[in-house]
Amino acid sequence: MNRNAAHPVLRVSSLSRNFGGLRALNDVDLDIRAGEIVALIGPNGAGKTTFFNCVTGIYVPTEGDVFACRPGMETPVRLNGMKPFRITELGLARTFQNIRLFPSMTVLENVMIGRHCRTKAGILGAILRDGRTRAEEQDSVDRAYDLLRELNLAEHWKEEARNLPYGAQRRLEIARALATEPFLLLLDEPAAGMNPQETLELKELVLELREKFRLSVLLIEHDMGMVMSLSDRIFVMEYGSRIAAGTPEEIRHNPEVIRAYLGESDNA
């Protein structure tokens, strides 16, 4: 296979998901190429988070395929029906719309949990505390701390996660996801509840992290300013279906999208 025509890091085709009689996702296609930042937008209830949950293994898709491929790997892996932790092991890491940190653990420990799937020590190692176990642990601690520095959280490292300010909790979720060494980072409304200044900083941060960790990013976001200036491409969903896809410029002028966001206006 030709290296230049590498597989997309994520290819989703005809993805559907039913809940009882309700079709929350209907035949959605999406692909992300290496290094791209892709946004998934749409009104509330359009199925964006359901899409995330299907990709990250929290839900099993009813129909369709999800393929992921680490840049440089030859064959993509089919994710359908895989357990969430396997998908994370593979290199897809996510954050949650309503922050899901481990509240009673310290900031550092939260990030160390992200290292879990990249480390090996078992119960025997824990009990014997041999050299290898200790070295591995110290390595986890150091890497976790470095990530905290990267995300401006280093000063909080000893605090319990629940005591962090809101914005810092959002960043901690990103740090924890990065600790799993992903190639694709999925951010579910990372700017929700942030003020314009914080949103701007978050945008800079995402761009910086993409360079530094060679990431591709898929984000769900409602802040149009952020979406338009950050994304390489945008997918728009409504009522569980994809209604548009393209560059920010194309999306801005797409009549379908305008209709979905502003409502029907016949006399326009």
Place this chain on the structure above:
Amino acid sequence: MNVTMRILLRSLMVSAWFVLLTFPVLCVKVAARQHTVTVLWERAVGMFAVMIGCSLLWMWYFHRKEHGAESGSSAVSSALAGFSEKWHGLTSNRVFSSSGMGVLLAVGVLLPLVGSMYQTTIFANAFLYVMLALGLNIAVGIAGQLVLGYAAFYAIGAYAYGLLNQYFGLGFWVCLPLGGLLAALAGLLLGFPVLRLQGDYLAIVTLGFGEIVRLLLNNLRDITGGSQGVASIPRPAFFMELSAEQSMNYMYYLTFAAMLVTIVVVARLKNSRVGLALQALRDDEIASEAMGIDLRTVKLQAFALGSCWAGFAGVLLAARINFISPASFTFMDSAMVLSMVVLGGMGSISGVVVAALVLTLAPEYLRAFSEYRMLLFGALMVLMMIFRPQGLIPSRKRAYSPAGAASGSAEGGRA
């Protein structure tokens, strides 16, 4: 003071309510077929007095909590917090903690030499409960999986030794690992199907399992001896013949050593990669799995290790008391171990050790207290959940030293 008066009045009413409530069962005794009725008025008076005190404390606590006393906690709990801080100060200081361990070790080693046989016996029993409580702490305290039938695994260990010895003549040292292994297998067997259950359902399933084990031990008379149990289980062999007292002391030292090993193992487990994953599981299962933790493996490990420890304790119990029967492994025994974990502090090692020692030794030394033991255990579980859910000595955060961070002592200097 208006508030004080109101509280006093309320407390009187609450006490009257409790006197009325408890009157029939507490103060009236009947022999129905002889038609004799005895009324114990002094109990009603006692109830009233006790309830006045209790209700005042209760209302005072909630009053302070609601009206945001600046510290947000009562004097009792702030005193407790101070105590646990000091405790942590003591134990985190390396010199002190090793000397504390030294004292504990010395006392443990010397006890059979200075104490009576009775004291040796009750301490050996207390150490066994420390083992059990720490084992349960893995599942309940660290991983947040409420296991209610813990006595079943204890029973499996005890019967493993009792029966393997009776039928196949296997000795203690063969049965000790076997008992642990069998209990761990039972833990896995139960763990597999209950993986996806959460919280209270898990609790009930493990409780049901515990009862099934006990009932089977009771009913399979041909194999287990039924409610008669298994008798004349031998003590472990030593290099030479031991007198009754010597073999008692031998068992004491074995149990003591086993307890020390347990403390080290559980403490290390808690502070390991697996232990961290277990704590994450306790906080948020969905997030744990999304962050790359294999819930199945981690939960099963917690189950297996926790039940394995109960198995070891069971073998030690059978060897020490030479006789086992289903009556020693009831739900009340599980509840007792659970109350030790709750009192000490879920996930806390030192807390659970102290709680297990206090709760087993206090009834022995305070005879008056022993009758009310289970009553107090029950009340303690309720009160701890309300007033101090983190336990007497809350679980301590582990100290890490990341390469890039200013070390703990330098931190203050830099500011």
Place this chain on the structure above:
Amino acid sequence: MEFDFQYFLGIFFSGLTRGSIYALIALGYTMVYGIIGLINFAHGEIYMLGAFTALIVAGILGGIGLPWWGILVIAALVAMVWCSAYGYTVEKVAYKPLRGASRLAPLISAIGMSTFLQNYVQLAQTSNSVPFPRLIPRRFSFLQDMGNFMAPGDFIMLVTSLLIMVALALFIRYTKMGKAMRATAQNRKMAMLLGIDADRIISLTFIIGSALAALGGTLIAARTGQVGFAIGFLAGMKAFTAAVLGGIGSIPGAMLGGLVLGLAEGFTAGYFSSDYEDVLAFALLVLILIFRPAGLLGRAAIQKV
């Protein structure tokens, strides 16, 4: 072996009777679970308290020459009132302060409460089992006319519990209070916004559940002639099994679950061995929770309260 219809019928009715008592107690579990999502572990002890209270009342009334049914009715009523008060108090002391605490806290508190109550009765009364006065006559002539297919005690139990269950179903379906209970079970926040006092509904649930358990305790004590401080655990676990079997949170489920469990136990004991009736109940409990946590009536019928 020839099929003995008389024997079969006897087992059927004794199973049904046993099941009706399970159902009575199971209702308390299921209603509380429906409203606050808590397994009220202390519920079995309330049942035990009911039996003891009835014993004490019957003991006091024994000497004053009331007819047997008068004593039974008064004992049952007093037990129901007192146990309602116990249920109400237990909720206020052990559960209410824990609303919003971590999910394990109320359950641990409930286990503590159960241990406490059991030992409270043991210390206040006795650790031996106590005889309950023989109130129920050995024979009812009309039952004998009908082929003597049931003992009088069983007959009273079955009829009373069925009547009470029908009354409860009507109460929940048609009264304002019942509707408020159903609303609170479905969505407590919304119910509160609509002006329902959730605390009162929760108290009411505990009161009704405890009264039913007390009635069950009284009937069992009168039927078996024995009361002991430890009877609450097993009865409570079996009733809980019944609630889970029917689908916890569902009132018709609890009734159905109780009857099914009672029959299953009756037939196990009657045709197999009475050693295994308890094992059967616990095995059922474990298997249902693992494989079909929604219970018999299935998901569609899981209608809370």
